[in-house]
Amino acid sequence: MDKIIGIDIGGTKIAIGRADINGNLEESVRFPTNVSRGYKVIVEEIIERTAELIKGQSVRAIGIGCGGPLDSKRGRILSPPNLPGWDDVPLVEDIKSVFKVPVYLENDANAAALGEFHFGAGKDVSNMVYMTLSTGIGGGIILNNKLIHGVRDSGGEVGHQTILPDGPLCNCGNRGCLEALSSGTGIAKIFREKLASGRSSIVSQWVNRPEEISAKIIADAAKMGDSLAKEVWDSAIYYLGIGVANIVTIVSPEMVVLGGSLTKYGDELFIKVREIVRKRARLVPTDEIKIVPAKLGDDVGILGAVAVGLLGDDR
């Protein structure tokens, strides 16, 4: 009874792994979600691949990380935008009925937060905020060693705080969310709008169509000194710093862990964010609050799910 299975379900790929209770990943498998196959077929494949990983092993529990909205207590997925057709489906029950071990479900950002908290950067603290900076900005909050689930599992939506009340429209329908200002999608959109309004940039020569412009390309151009790219990138990091400062001011955690693709585009992101937090979060001892990169890298999805399984109802 000493192994944990972690299942990380995303809209484009699914990753399943077997780990020991210290989060050492022993074996794992990845395959495309291919959402058009529908819930039943996908769950069958998940079960099949999980069975292969379990074979001959003694498994204590299964943890699942999946895009929300979902109901973690009832173990059901509630129509996430990236998993069309998964409308109030009993995922936990469907997995549990096959393997007869405890199965636990958590939204993917919360699961990743638990992964970093138990196996990664936050191993030695009791209060940690995790933020993933990628196409969107998500997160999870752990205080007094417990995940903040929030009403209907909606806690930790750090990317949807308003940073600029009259700012750009966010996918959520609000204006000036951190996600609209500082996520990969947000940065690319702001950049494209500035190009369309007549500003010039070297980036125009690098792509054939505006849709090919990504935060990565903008970060590269900024590093080369392109002035529009630098302006857009710096402004995104500035607002990110304010977002982190607000979280630090409100919950005063011991540590903020930043993960996701955007943290790979330049080390100076951390230096700048720390500087802004120091300036903005005046009532918290910011020199004692660590702002650090995530440690689990591409395994954060699987290991987050493993943490969910390991901790079960104690998370």
Added chain:
Amino acid sequence: MDKIIGIDIGGTKIAIGRADINGNLEESVRFPTNVSRGYKVIVEEIIERTAELIKGQSVRAIGIGCGGPLDSKRGRILSPPNLPGWDDVPLVEDIKSVFKVPVYLENDANAAALGEFHFGAGKDVSNMVYMTLSTGIGGGIILNNKLIHGVRDSGGEVGHQTILPDGPLCNCGNRGCLEALSSGTGIAKIFREKLASGRSSIVSQWVNRPEEISAKIIADAAKMGDSLAKEVWDSAIYYLGIGVANIVTIVSPEMVVLGGSLTKYGDELFIKVREIVRKRARLVPTDEIKIVPAKLGDDVGILGAVAVGLLGDDR
């Protein structure tokens, strides 16, 4: 062993009360702090008045609420701006050595939050944010039935989130804090600046000097239809709504309790704040998150301290 003493220490007045374990206040006393007397004399008076309240009673514990910064674990007050000379003073030890019962210390906003949570509006929930809207904006956060202390007791500083990055300077040194935009002091300052820049208002006829202009006067003028007052008041409530929306988005509590003098100037504050939260906090089920007035009124300081004493290390 069934009574609790609550001591609420402010820069202008001190209130001490004796309550039963259900938060029913049996007897209380209030007197001016008169900070120029210095720490030792003030503590002597606190001890004397506390002894009178304890006489003939069986007391289980003493709780203290006091302006921060302070060290709740070590029971020391660390140079609060409103208590000059209280520099690293051993308040808990000094009280405990006289009464020989457990004594617990908490910052005043956190204590008030615990008061509302245990005896007031938040009695039936497990996750609650308390905000006090007064000359400043403070608060306390309770999640999974536990107060979020934060690093060095700095958690819950909800008034110092940045709402408007280039907004007015806050007393804390940052720009565009909620407190600079929506506190009593902030509202009055913004109003005075607009008057000084040439705008006109009926308020000018009500006061002899600009310093007499308070948030209360502005709220009254706004109610009478004065256009500058209405503009400043509505904008303050708008930013307050954004501040509450951000907190709701980040921690998704079951309930937000708003207290303090500003909540008395008009019922429509709650209606407007709820409306803004509904618009801004799109990823949380805002119809299930209650935004309600505080219940303890002027007793919140004493009853907050009583809650601190009652809960002790379990808070």
